[in-house]
Amino acid sequence: MLNPDLKLxxxxxSDDVEQVPIRKGFGAGLVQGGESNKNIVALCADLTESTxxxxxxxxxxxxxxxIGVAEQNLATVASGLAAMGKYPFFSSYAMFSPGRNxxxxxxxxxxxxxxxxxxGSHAGVSVGxxxxxxxxxxxxxxxxxxxxxxxxxxxxxxxxKKATLALSANPRIAYLRLAREKxxxxxxxxxxxxxxxxxxxxxxxxxxxxxxxATGGLVANxxxxxxxxxxxxxxxxxxxxxxxxxxxTDLLVQLAKETKAIVSVEEHQIAGGLGSAIAETLxxxxxxxxxxxxxxxxxxxxxxxxxxxxxxxxxxxxxxAAVLKIIERK
Amino acid sequence: xxxxxxxxxxxxLKANDIRQSIxxxxxxxxxxxxxxxxxxxxxFTALYFELLRHDPQNPSxxxxxxxxxxxxxxxxxxxxxxxxxGYFPVxxxxxxxKFGSRLQGHPHRDFLPYLENSSGPLGSGLxxxxxxxxxxxxxxxxxxxxxxxxxxxxxxLDEGNNWEAIMLGGKEKLHNLIAIVDRxxxxxxGYTEDIxxxxxxxxxxxxxxxxxxxxxxxxxxxxxxxVNKAKAVFEKPSVxxxxxxxxxGVKEFERKFEWHGKTPNKEEAAIALEExxxxxxxxxxxxx
Numbered sequence: 001m002l003n004p005d006l007k008l009x010x011x012x013x014s015d016d017v018e019q020v021p022i023r024k025g026f027g028a029g030l031v032q033g034g035e036s037n038k039n040i041v042a043l044c045a046d047l048t049e050s051t052x053x054x055x056x057x058x059x060x061x062x063x064x065x066x067i068g069v070a071e072q073n074l075a076t077v078a079s080g081l082a083a084m085g086k087y088p089f090f091s092s093y094a095m096f097s098p099g100r101n102x103x104x105x106x107x108x109x110x111x112x113x114x115x116x117x118x119x120g121s122h123a124g125v126s127v128g129x130x131x132x133x134x135x136x137x138x139x140x141x142x143x144x145x146x147x148x149x150x151x152x153x154x155x156x157x158x159x160x161k162k163a164t165l166a167l168s169a170n171p172r173i174a175y176l177r178l179a180r181e182k183x184x185x186x187x188x189x190x191x192x193x194x195x196x197x198x199x200x201x202x203x204x205x206x207x208x209x210x211x212x213x214a215t216g217g218l219v220a221n222x223x224x225x226x227x228x229x230x231x232x233x234x235x236x237x238x239x240x241x242x243x244x245x246x247x248x249t250d251l252l253v254q255l256a257k258e259t260k261a262i263v264s265v266e267e268h269q270i271a272g273g274l275g276s277a278i279a280e281t282l283x284x285x286x287x288x289x290x291x292x293x294x295x296x297x298x299x300x301x302x303x304x305x306x307x308x309x310x311x312x313x314x315x316x317x318x319x320x321a322a323v324l325k326i327i328e329r330k
Numbered sequence: 331x332x333x334x335x336x337x338x339x340x341x342x343l344k345a346n347d348i349r350q351s352i353x354x355x356x357x358x359x360x361x362x363x364x365x366x367x368x369x370x371x372x373x374f375t376a377l378y379f380e381l382l383r384h385d386p387q388n389p390s391x392x393x394x395x396x397x398x399x400x401x402x403x404x405x406x407x408x409x410x411x412x413x414x415x416g417y418f419p420v421x422x423x424x425x426x427x428k429f430g431s432r433l434q435g436h437p438h439r440d441f442l443p444y445l446e447n448s449s450g451p452l453g454s455g456l457x458x459x460x461x462x463x464x465x466x467x468x469x470x471x472x473x474x475x476x477x478x479x480x481x482x483x484x485x486x487l488d489e490g491n492n493w494e495a496i497m498l499g500g501k502e503k504l505h506n507l508i509a510i511v512d513r514x515x516x517x518x519x520g521y522t523e524d525i526x527x528x529x530x531x532x533x534x535x536x537x538x539x540x541x542x543x544x545x546x547x548x549x550x551x552x553x554x555x556x557v558n559k560a561k562a563v564f565e566k567p568s569v570x571x572x573x574x575x576x577x578x579g580v581k582e583f584e585r586k587f588e589w590h591g592k593t594p595n596k597e598e599a600a601i602a603l604e605e606x607x608x609x610x611x612x613x614x615x616x617x618x
Contacts, residue, residue, distance in 0.1 A: 070498075084468075085465070086468070103451055107450070
């Protein structure tokens with residue numbers, strides 16, 4: 001059942017659950033964050049509306065800089081603004097920022113120690129019809145290798161807003177990963193959020209056999225898989241890791257001790273993403289069997305988000321299959 | 331704030347002292363870049379001893395001008411000038427590139443907090459300076475008293491990131507921004523016009539809506555005059571294309587691209603120091 005302490009959306013398992021793009025939460029959060037933190041400035045590379053920065057631009061035009069289609073400049077100008085005491089949020093599609101401007105982020109933001117938030121929208125294959133060039137499935141890996149970088153991947157629009165507000169209140173260097181497509185609303189306004197703290201969303205009655213650890217838009221699929229499995233008598237915990245770096249080691253060790261079997265779920269290449277981060281953490285603390293749901297060293301293509309999630313093995317059925325497989329391995 | 335009562339001749343002699351420090355520190359370090367730092371000694375001297383609003387006794391003074399070094403590999407001239415103007419002891423220059431030194435092989439703010447930026451990877455300093463100029467204008471409006479300087483190499487203008495910054499600087503009409511290009515015509519693999527032709531640099535920058543001056547970058551008076559003129563330009567950012575002689579001050583090194591990324595050995599350093607101490611043989615040095 002859903003964890004009652006987190007006050008989650010009780011309609012999550014209904015067919016008519018409300019669905020909102022995760023990026024929308026960022027757009028609303030940045031306006032609110034900008035009201036309380038006057039140092040916040042926003043920069044965009046010709047994707048102001050797509051990345052939902054248009055609301056901030058409308059409210060604070062004097063604190064918005066249009067960079068044009070120039071992602072290297074986007075990151076480095078942000079570094080310069082941060083040097084003058086500003087706290088920049090800069091957005092584009094994740095494929096281009098941090099995809100194209102990785103070295104600028106490394107040198108002028110991380111190495112230079114200038115607090116700024118990289119907002120990568122349209123991450124994952126669920127970008128859909130635009131095709132593989134626009135589907136960032138390597139960005140978590142790119143960002144989590146950087147010293148001083150916090151990596152946040154919210155599970156729904158409400159959590160994206162809370163993450164944006166948390167970042168607004170406490171300046172740091174961070175990557176905020178957003179998705180384009182409508183995603184089921186899992187949390188509510190009353191659900192707590194703390195950077196670095198994972199959340200157990202779902203816990204079966206009795207002993208759990210497997211823990212699914214998910215991030216981003218696929219958390220909803222993980223919950224559906226757990227709910228279906230529960231009906232068949234397979235007991236599964238679902239945890240949401242919205243902060244991939246620093247990762248919640250205590251929670252992961254607790255889940256590993258309890259279930260001895262972890263299935264990671266992410267809309268990202270298997271190499272270098274959430275699953276890798278979990279494996280690195282558990283290998284040195286409490287090693288257990290793992291299965292990895294994610295893109296298997298391939299590029300995406302055009303299609304509907306649902307078609308692509310299925311095609312690349314990240315749908316509810318694939319998660320269920322991974323859970324059953326790891327139970328066999330135990 | 332820095333006293334500014336030096337004559338041109340005194341500034342030239344300071345540049346000469348700085349060149350000697352550059353040779354000494356590169357000899358001790360055993361690796362690093364020689365041609366660029368020697369060529370830019372006059373520009374750095376003019377900036378730190380005459381033009382910059384800064385206070386070596388209070389490096390984090392909020393009202394200071396900002397100086398962004400984009401081509402971090404010429405940091406020996408930055409470090410030597412900062413030492414001579416009083417940020418840290420001249421003796422510390424001998425720690426360049428050594429383990430634990432504040433003077434990293436390429437500048438790093440973590441180690442030397444007086445720096446405005448860490449740099450080394452080419453092509454991203456000007457963007458940072460553009461960001462600083464925009465941030466300064468957000469706080470202080472167009473009547474800002476601060477000037478943001480960016481020093482960059484000519485070879486690094488091969489980098490596309492620079493042209494993104496040049497476009498944005500022109501669009502935003504950042505009159506509080508002055509870029510100084512070290513136009514020494516060399517880069518690691520050879521002469522710039524053979525590697526990737528840059529001329530006409532003046533026309534390129536002008537077409538991006540910048541105010542452009544071309545000067546002799548080894549002429550102290552010309553440097554000071556050009557910066558003061560750039561400060562008087564309104565509604566446009568300024569670039570000063572400073573034509574410098576790479577390896578300036580040591581005839582054996584001058585204009586040779588081979589000296590871009592290597593350091594003098596003991597004999598070469600002795601020749602260089604002799605030349606600098608005697609101002610090219612014009613005077614008998616008391617050090618002799």
